[in-house]
Amino acid sequence: LEEIVTGVAKKIRVKRYVRCETCSGTGEAPGSGKTICSACGGTGEIRHVSRSLFGQIINVATCSACGGEGKIIKNKCKNCGGDGRVKKDTLINVKIPPGVTTGNYLSLRGQGNAGRRGGEFGNIIVVINELEHKYFQRDGYDVLYDLKISYPQAVLGAEVEVPTLIGKAILEISPGTQSEKILRMRNKGIPYLNGNGKGDQLVRVSVWIPKHISQKEREILESLKQSENINPKPNTDDFFKKVKKHFKH
Ligand SMILES: [Zn+2]
Ligand SMILES: [Zn+2]
Known part of the structure; x- marks a missing residue:
């Protein structure tokens, strides 16, 4: 309660995905480059054509080999396994304003998990839980x-x-x-x-x-x-x- 009265700055420990420093988030080993995906021929899509009484049915699905990118990394980064991000314990600073109560939450934009291969960062949601006071x-x-x-x-x-x-x-x-x-x-x-x-x-x-x-x-x-x-x-x-x-x- 004393902290709620004044507001408080807290450091919280969060295990989250951060950008892989070895490959800067690309997922590639140094000098690797990319090659056209052989499974989809670079389109990122796999087409299944089937015939039925009503004619031709074309099913389009995302290529599972390249994840829809159409390209495949020749040599994956050893540090992150090609993901472009690694899990890491990090300390986050949170400023909690005065007057909060249990169930209030703060949204820390862009401080959440790093996206795969240089993708956007998510948010951290901090949920307030007020401790019972002695008297x-x-x-x-x-x-x-x-x-x-x-x-x-x-x-x-x-x-x-x-x-x-x-x-x-x-x-x-x-x-x-x-x-x-x-x-x-x-x-x-x-x-x-x-x-x-x-x-x-x-x-x-x-x-x-x-x-x-x-x-x-x-x-x-x-x-x-x-x-x-x-x-x-x-x-x-x-x-x-x-x-x-x-x-x-
Ligand atoms: Zn990496
Ligand atoms: Zn592919």
């Missing part, structure tokens, strides 16, 4: 981050350091923040692939409950428990009004 979830151009805060932080409010895709940032938790609340950090998401602007980072807050507490913490919590104000009050009129309203719709 960010992607949703389009937004990223989601789960943040655990303490009960006092949720009640009193706090300034918390939060990782983003472009480094750390301070997030303000306002006093009285409920668990599961989603806070939006604008423009901290992924840049749009085609155009200006960025997605946001969404921070889902949840209150962390410790499993083990010290004696002192226990005493504080026990005394806090006595306070009316900190206990949830779901069974109020207000709550039932909301529920009724919900069922009416």
Whole structure:
């Protein structure tokens, strides 16, 4: 994801056909030259004539001896066997723009396999496959981050350091923040692939409950428990009004 935010230049290793350097792609051994194909007499075609009730039928097929060229190489290049190209491991530079996602692809024109005997080069298609991030979830151009805060932080409010895709940032938790609340950090998401602007980072807050507490913490919590104000009050009129309203719709 960090690479997707900034865009990245990558070197990829590709096994592909490249021009044979010995014969410069012609497929001929030095000084070989070509001779007229004896199978087709230089036309590149083989004609089969057959007679039937309806007259003469002429079948024209490409000559298999010369591949339709009409000429045959006298001495084939030893390096490529007359193909004019050889397989080779090569490193290709790819520039990946910001904002890509799995399934996007880049087409590198003319960087694919060399054609036979000096033929045109094909293309390389690079398909993007995004890796899962350790703690960010992607949703389009937004990223989601789960943040655990303490009960006092949720009640009193706090300034918390939060990782983003472009480094750390301070997030303000306002006093009285409920668990599961989603806070939006604008423009901290992924840049749009085609155009200006960025997605946001969404921070889902949840209150962390410790499993083990010290004696002192226990005493504080026990005394806090006595306070009316900190206990949830779901069974109020207000709550039932909301529920009724919900069922009416
Ligand atoms: Zn060659
Ligand atoms: Zn031929």
